[in-house]
Amino acid sequence: MRQWLPLLRPCDWLVALVAASLVGVSFPLLWRGGPADKAIVKRDGRVVAELPLNITKRIEVEGALGISVIEVRPGQARVAADPGPHQYCVKQGWLTQANAVAICAPNHVTLALAGANRGYDSLNY
């Protein structure tokens, strides 16, 4: 150990210290609340699934009429299939923005994206 220390010049310590503090700061800054976004699936207002948006997954949710299929890809989520008559929530396609919501009213199923920065204080339907 001792033989290595003379190899460091005065400002090397400074650079290493600044680099170390940058690394230290980056952890709380970038790991705040885990990966930024997740998709929340609810049935009759009850949360049935929370999916992180950094994976690819397909889940089926039992609703009032039948099964809604929710699909998640990195950074986005959608209702892939729904038994409702108008298919509004399916036609919305991929949701990408935080606080975006797809509501399959006939089937009592909603899909909402939650982000680190909430765009609204509250939403009502």
Place this chain on the structure above:
Amino acid sequence: MTVSTIDLTVGTDDRRVARYAAAAIALTIAEAAIPSPLPGVKPGLANIVVLIVLLRHGWREAVWVSLLRVVAGSLMIGQFLAPGFFLSLAGTCASLAVLALSMRLPRAWFGPVSQSLFAAFAHIGGQVALARLWLVPHNGVFYLVPVFAASALLFGIINGLVAAKFLNDDNPAT
């Protein structure tokens, strides 16, 4: 057989670049055998060679050795033109750009360890930027930045110390 009319003269600097590049490529291959928990978290041993070339022979030769290392190294491990190759190239270009500036800092104050740290952080910066723009167009990439930064800090210091040791042996008087 027709005698070739093209005569390529090989200078001493060419031989030197080739020798250094060979050493860097050997380290790249050795490193490819080390298992890594995350792609991108690597010791970057070849950077020791690049640092030594930079401080002994200047930036132009460091660019040669570094780019030869990336291209030939990726050919050797079968990664040429694979995503890993482009990430490596982006990281190398970023760190060479930073080294071009940082090597102008006074040598008495900023030694190889500083240069190594600048290069290591520029390397992950370039890689993450390319990954965000091209491979994973989603901010989830930044989730891994603290891990990359921590490994850049650790290996930046170690590689810098090793390079400093070699350079110190050049002229023990200083």
